[in-house]
Amino acid sequence: MISAAVVAAAVGLVPATAQAAGPSADHGRTSTATSPAATAGSAQEAAKEAAAKDTAAKVAKAKAKAKAKAGAPGATAESGASSRAQQSEYFEVGMGTSTSFAHSVGMATSVATDMAGSYVQFDVDWGDGATDLDFGNAEAFVYFKHKYAEVGAHKITIKATDLRTKTTSTATQDVVVDGSEFTPHAPTRLLDTRDGTGTSAGRPVAPYTTTRVKVAGNAGIPAGVTAVALNITATNTSAGGHISAYASGKQQPTTSNVNFAAGQTVPNLAIVPVGEDGYVELANRSEGPVDLIADVTGYFSRSAAAGYTSVKPSRLVDTREGLGTAKGQAAAQSTFGVQIAGQGGLPTTGVTAVALNVTVTDPKSSGHLTVFPGGQQAPSTSSVNFAAGQTVANAVIVPVGPDGRINVRNGAWSPTDVIVDVTGYYSADGKAAYLPVEPKRLHDSRTFAFPLAGQDYHHETLWRSGMALEALVVNTTVTNPQGSGHLSVAQDPNTTDDYISGKYVRPTPPDSSVLNWTKGATVANLVQASTGGTDVVDFWNRGWEPTDLIVDLFGMYDKN
Helix, strand or coil, X not given: CCCHHHHHHHHHHCHHHCCCCCCCCHXXXXXXXXXXXXXXXXXXXXXXXXXXXXXXXXXHHHHHHHHHHHCCCCCEECCCCCHHHHHCCCEEEEEEEEEECCCEEEEEEEEEECCCCCEEEEEXXXXXXXXXXXXXXXXXXXXXEEECCCCCEEEEEEEEEECCCCEEEEEEEEEECCCEEEEEEEEEEEEECCCCECCCCCCCECCCCEEEEECCCCCCCCCCEEEEEEEEEEECCCCCEEEEEEECCCCCCCCCCEEECCCCCEEEEEEEECCCCCEEEEEEEECCCEEEEEEEEEEEECCCCEEEEEEEEEEXXXXXXXXXXXXXXXXXXXXXXXXXXXXXXXXXXXXXXXEEEEEEECCCCCEEEEEEECCCCCCCCCCEEECCCCCEEEEEEEECCCCCEEEEEECCCCCEEEEEEEEEEEECCCCEEEEEEEEEEEEEHHHHCCCECCCCEEEEEXXXXXXXEEEEEEEEEXXXXXXXXXXXXXXXXXXXXXXXXXXXXXXXXXXXXXEEECCCCCEEEEEEEECCCCCEEEEEECCCCCEEEEEEEEEEEECC
């Protein structure tokens, strides 16, 4: 809070020495007289703060100039204001805002006035019931930061008051914070190039070309969505290659989402940013044509819906042991239910969707699994595709039925074993909102000329000042494996500083798995990897032979 001495100086006892207030703990506000752009915590945040200040100054001066040109005084005198205030040509407040992280906003404010020695009280109403107060010289900057409990749109009101004359000026601005929350969607097919669903072509995607998937405005998905959860399947493949998914209007990335060999049918979940035109692009990065299928299970938007919460990976279903369902392989063309609410660290109520890793092993014929909400009919979509004898895993995000359950249908004509692991869930109480990023390759062991050794791990750090990470959304790819094995992903108990100082301890590998491979195969799977409290994630080669590892980043869940 401001001291009485400072306020006394502001109203005229020592006007020449009055300065803006220092940092305050409330909402992280700071004034630039004592704490410049460094308070933003990073070069990027400093740049945003500078831009907000520039905007605030320009707005204030533009308002003052417009009032002066119109010949009308810009100031409003409250009761008790001096005649000097009434005769003032102008006193105008401007504001500039910047959004950062999932829930935070910064606001710079400045006053343009002709009143010499004006010292100003700034009152901020953040539009969510919270308020702030600070002081500063006119035409200097005061910078505020605020964290909203919910994502979405908020109206900020700033009132500037000259402490000598009681002259006031008010400005408002609507802001939308950067974070997005999840809305489950009944599994629905948006694209199938085999029959023309979602495309006028009705034919495979040619080599090194793209196909577009309409997301916003399709199947009840609203405009303005920021990202979409798609299960992408490549089938009728004629050459080895991969599929890259990205926002329409953006440059094609060097990352991959689905990897395949000739003749394979391969699915993979992708959380894809949506372009401003409401589309996503799927690029066929192979030398042969390929059919593509895209099924939606949910979308993200900058409005209050469901936030994400990570849980320690745990097994909910294993038909080999009778865990979570009857013991024995899931029969052909059959469906079994899985209790989700209250299991695996999830709450008993309020779960709207769940993040799973679903594995098929020892199938007696080729086919697919469909995972869908409890209480509904099985849709004509797929979650995991497999060939006879194959062990294959795929990440799945699926809405949870009103009964707290999901269903798993074996669409094959022969039985198979099914394993279901939970990694997180979405709920109205979830604190972490999603921040899509342009796809970025974090790690590729091939560039280091040596693979990841058997029973060894690679740690990946993604830390940013001011961010409270809940989880990373990464696509993991194993290629050139020299034997069979599986990949496990888990948070690391060590911090970045521990690795820098060399004082880290070797973590214990987890029991869970996210993808399985055989010698020489290339296999990919999406992982929503919990960062714990350290912002360090481990990728374990649980096989006994070396393999190359690729890690691509597509987004992150942030609680700040």
